[in-house]
Structure formats: C-alpha cells, structure tokens
Amino acid sequence: MSAPNSSYDPVEVTPLHPDEVARMRDEALAAIAAADSLDALKEARIAHAGDRSPLALANREIGALPPAARADAGKRVGGARREVSEALKARQATLEEERDARVLVEETVDVTLPWNRVPRGARHPLTTVAERMADIFVGMGFEVAEGPEVEAEWFNFDALNFLPDHPARTMQDTFFVESASGAESGLVLRTHTSPVQVRALLERELPLYVVAPGKTFRTDELDATHTPVFHQLEGLVVDEGITMAHLRGAIDAFVAGMFGEGLRTRFRASYFPFTEPSAEVDMECFVCRGASVGNPDAPCRTCSSEGWIEIGGCGVVNPRVLVAAGVDTDRYSGWAFGLGVERTLMFAHGVKDMHDMVEGDVRFTSAFGMEI
Structure with a gap:
C-alpha cells in the first residue's frame, strides 16, 4: 500500500470509483439473493464480505488517499459494505426460517403412535x-x-x-x-x-x-x-x-x-x-x-x-x-x-x-x- 499523496485523485483509483463500488455491491447483493441454502450463503459471505472480497480490498485503498478524499471514499465503500452486511443478515434469517419449517415437516413425530417400539421379551x-x-x-x-x-x-x-x-x-x-x-x-x-x-x-x-x-x-x-x-x-x-x-x-x-x-x-x-x-x-x-x-x-x-x-x-x-x-x-x-x-x-x-x-x-x- 502506497503512502498518502496530496496529488492523488481518488476518481482515478479503479476500486474506489463510484461505478466500480456500485458494481461490486450489486454483485454481492445478487449472489446473496441467489443463495438457496445456508451453505451457499456461507460461500457468498466469504466471496463478497470476507477479508479478500473486492469491497474489503477497496477499503484498504482508502488509507492511501489524501485526507480530504478519504471521507468521501469511506462513505461510499462503507455504505456498500453495510448494505451487503444487512443483506447477509436478512438472507440468513430467511434461510434459517425455511430450514426450521422444513425440519418440522420432515422430522415431525406422531405422538399418537405407541411409545414403546421395543417388543416385549419372553422366556423360553x-x-x-x-x-x-x-x-x-x-x-x-x-x-x-x-x-x-x-x-x-x-x-x-x-x-x-x-x-x-x-x-x-x-x-x-x-x-x-x-x-x-x-x-x-x-x-x-x-x-x-x-x-x-x-x-x-x-x-x-x-x-x-x-x-x-x-x-x-x-x-x-x-x-x-x-x-x-x-x-x-x-x-x-x-x-x-x-x-x-x-x-x-x-x-x-x-x-x-x-x-x-x-x-x-x-x-x-x-x-x-x-x-x-x-x-x-x-x-x-x-x-x-x-x-x-x-x-x-x-x-x-x-x-x-x-x-x-x-x-x-x-x-x-x-x-x-x-x-x-x-x-x-x-x-x-x-x-x-x-x-x-x-x-x-x-x-x-x-x-x-x-x-x-x-x-x-x-x-x-x-x-x-x-x-x-
């Protein structure tokens, strides 16, 4: 990561460009919405909200900006990451509710059945x-x-x-x-x-x-x-x-x-x-x-x-x-x-x-x- 430079233009840094930040955010939101299971959502979280995700790498570039440009870039990248985090939480809650409902149907117990399934023994x-x-x-x-x-x-x-x-x-x-x-x-x-x-x-x-x-x-x-x-x-x-x-x-x-x-x-x-x-x-x-x-x-x-x-x-x-x-x-x-x-x-x-x-x-x- 390079040191601060007073002549550094944040618009010219591709990861911090508004259109690029919006694209990374939209890709993350699309991947989260497409996750149809908790395992798939975990993969989407690692890919779009993990330490090596595009938005996380873009956030690291903010430190190289001049002080005057950091606030605007921070708001832009931070807002995108916040949207992704909220989307992950919402999708997590939805998938967990679907899982619990499915378990209730698939693993339901008929309490009216006989409780003792082990046949009674007998001496010869x-x-x-x-x-x-x-x-x-x-x-x-x-x-x-x-x-x-x-x-x-x-x-x-x-x-x-x-x-x-x-x-x-x-x-x-x-x-x-x-x-x-x-x-x-x-x-x-x-x-x-x-x-x-x-x-x-x-x-x-x-x-x-x-x-x-x-x-x-x-x-x-x-x-x-x-x-x-x-x-x-x-x-x-x-x-x-x-x-x-x-x-x-x-x-x-x-x-x-x-x-x-x-x-x-x-x-x-x-x-x-x-x-x-x-x-x-x-x-x-x-x-x-x-x-x-x-x-x-x-x-x-x-x-x-x-x-x-x-x-x-x-x-x-x-x-x-x-x-x-x-x-x-x-x-x-x-x-x-x-x-x-x-x-x-x-x-x-x-x-x-x-x-x-x-x-x-x-x-x-x-x-x-x-x-x-």
Missing part, C-alpha cells in the same frame, strides 16, 4: 417348565443337583450298570467325543441326566434327596416328536427304609402340582439297567379324565382316547449303582425317576411339534411371556 417355555417341575420337588424337600454335559463314560454308562455291549453305547444313540489326536477320549455328550445322580452319591452325604434338570443328547433326527437335544428332570432318593410306596407318593404329588388335583397314576412294568424293579409311569388324561375311552362321540386328542398319558420312567435303584458309588446296600435303598421336560410341555400346553421348541420363532415363545 422349556426353561419355565423345567424350573416349575423342579420347584414342585423342592417344595417336597429335594435339592437341585447339576453336572457336566460332556461326561465321562464311567458316569454315563458303567456306574449306571450299562454293560459294555449295551446298545446305548453304540454310535446310533450316543455322541462320542474324540480327543485332539482322533483317539477315543472316554468322553460322551451325556445321554441322560442320570450321571448327575452318581455324582451326587459320591459328593453328598446320605440321606440324599435330589432332582437333576438338564440338557441331554442322542443321535435322533429332528421331527415332530424327537430332537437330538432335549431336556430331562431326574430324581433320586437314597435313605434308610425307602420303598416303591414313597416313589408312588412323590409321583402323585408331582402330577397334582403340575397338571391338577385328582388325577390318578399307574405303574407299568418295564426295564432300565439302573433300576430294579422298573416301571413306566402313566397319569390319567387331564383333559378327558378317561371319559373318551370307548366313546367315539367324544374323542380326546391329548390321550388318543386311551385315557392315560405316559410321563416317564422310574424304579428302585439297582444295588449295583449304589455299590459303584460306595453306598452300603445293607443299610440304604433308594428309588429314581426320569421325566421329559419337552413331553411335559407338550401335554401341559398342547404343543404338537418339536420344531416349535427349537427353531427360535418368537411367535411361539412370546405366547408364554415372562413367567418366573
């Missing part, structure tokens, strides 16, 4: 039913026992009187676990929760009253009535003077607590390696209570008009099982039972297909809610 009914079954026995004085799902063959078979050539040991029924080298590991995915009974005998003091709910595994194909992963609840009592009559009483109490009062039960002779004598347990159909038997006019889908429903197996603990766990069979005796959780759920709630229990469809589980 198998969990609920298993806990309810266990609670019935806990109410009778039993304790809950647990064990590993990957089990040693000795606990799963040998200690329960399964002979080495028993069919349950074959690959048709059992998942065997290989070691890292591919050799036999002596481990299986437990085929029942009975190994927990053996562990309880080894770990706890007698007398013993336990129930063992848990997951079991067998090489079954998934269909309407079978699944390779299913749940059982087994019970074990070992005490002095224990008889089948005590077992019958416990089963009757369970049926009354789970399905309702007044239902009869019956035992049918059967065979299990770990109990002797053994029996299958049936209960009276809780839907027809036997009224459908021989009555074609009133068929019952629950019991197929047989009047009875099989719910599990039971029996007096085989002395060989007690001996394997170090129990004095001259002093102690006991009984055990096994109940299917899936089977109980199907009977209690009318579930017809195992697929519904394992496929994870929330429409199935949500019907049972969050009962605890």
Whole structure:
C-alpha cells in the first residue's frame, strides 16, 4: 500500500470509483439473493464480505488517499459494505426460517403412535417348565443337583450298570467325543441326566434327596416328536427304609402340582439297567379324565382316547449303582425317576411339534411371556 499523496485523485483509483463500488455491491447483493441454502450463503459471505472480497480490498485503498478524499471514499465503500452486511443478515434469517419449517415437516413425530417400539421379551417355555417341575420337588424337600454335559463314560454308562455291549453305547444313540489326536477320549455328550445322580452319591452325604434338570443328547433326527437335544428332570432318593410306596407318593404329588388335583397314576412294568424293579409311569388324561375311552362321540386328542398319558420312567435303584458309588446296600435303598421336560410341555400346553421348541420363532415363545 502506497503512502498518502496530496496529488492523488481518488476518481482515478479503479476500486474506489463510484461505478466500480456500485458494481461490486450489486454483485454481492445478487449472489446473496441467489443463495438457496445456508451453505451457499456461507460461500457468498466469504466471496463478497470476507477479508479478500473486492469491497474489503477497496477499503484498504482508502488509507492511501489524501485526507480530504478519504471521507468521501469511506462513505461510499462503507455504505456498500453495510448494505451487503444487512443483506447477509436478512438472507440468513430467511434461510434459517425455511430450514426450521422444513425440519418440522420432515422430522415431525406422531405422538399418537405407541411409545414403546421395543417388543416385549419372553422366556423360553422349556426353561419355565423345567424350573416349575423342579420347584414342585423342592417344595417336597429335594435339592437341585447339576453336572457336566460332556461326561465321562464311567458316569454315563458303567456306574449306571450299562454293560459294555449295551446298545446305548453304540454310535446310533450316543455322541462320542474324540480327543485332539482322533483317539477315543472316554468322553460322551451325556445321554441322560442320570450321571448327575452318581455324582451326587459320591459328593453328598446320605440321606440324599435330589432332582437333576438338564440338557441331554442322542443321535435322533429332528421331527415332530424327537430332537437330538432335549431336556430331562431326574430324581433320586437314597435313605434308610425307602420303598416303591414313597416313589408312588412323590409321583402323585408331582402330577397334582403340575397338571391338577385328582388325577390318578399307574405303574407299568418295564426295564432300565439302573433300576430294579422298573416301571413306566402313566397319569390319567387331564383333559378327558378317561371319559373318551370307548366313546367315539367324544374323542380326546391329548390321550388318543386311551385315557392315560405316559410321563416317564422310574424304579428302585439297582444295588449295583449304589455299590459303584460306595453306598452300603445293607443299610440304604433308594428309588429314581426320569421325566421329559419337552413331553411335559407338550401335554401341559398342547404343543404338537418339536420344531416349535427349537427353531427360535418368537411367535411361539412370546405366547408364554415372562413367567418366573
């Protein structure tokens, strides 16, 4: 910038010429008016009102004018810059109002819609039913026992009187676990929760009253009535003077607590390696209570008009099982039972297909809610 010069004519300085100042002002006002967004207005502000804008550069030339010429040039340039500044403020306010109005339309909230958009959760009914079954026995004085799902063959078979050539040991029924080298590991995915009974005998003091709910595994194909992963609840009592009559009483109490009062039960002779004598347990159909038997006019889908429903197996603990766990069979005796959780759920709630229990469809589980 040059120093003041008394012979300097401001009219001859192009940026300070009235026509040039008016042109720069008009260009700035046109750019501001054409800005259709706040971003575009920001660009117009930098171009026409920033430190390097034409009017800002012209304002710097005023200092080089003689004192007599500065006032007139200052008024001319200052007036133009003031008009540009006011135009920017007005356009800023207009664009902000348009933005706010647009946001109110685009982001409007319908307060009449449901406020809770997160669907309500539900426990899986198998969990609920298993806990309810266990609670019935806990109410009778039993304790809950647990064990590993990957089990040693000795606990799963040998200690329960399964002979080495028993069919349950074959690959048709059992998942065997290989070691890292591919050799036999002596481990299986437990085929029942009975190994927990053996562990309880080894770990706890007698007398013993336990129930063992848990997951079991067998090489079954998934269909309407079978699944390779299913749940059982087994019970074990070992005490002095224990008889089948005590077992019958416990089963009757369970049926009354789970399905309702007044239902009869019956035992049918059967065979299990770990109990002797053994029996299958049936209960009276809780839907027809036997009224459908021989009555074609009133068929019952629950019991197929047989009047009875099989719910599990039971029996007096085989002395060989007690001996394997170090129990004095001259002093102690006991009984055990096994109940299917899936089977109980199907009977209690009318579930017809195992697929519904394992496929994870929330429409199935949500019907049972969050009962605890």
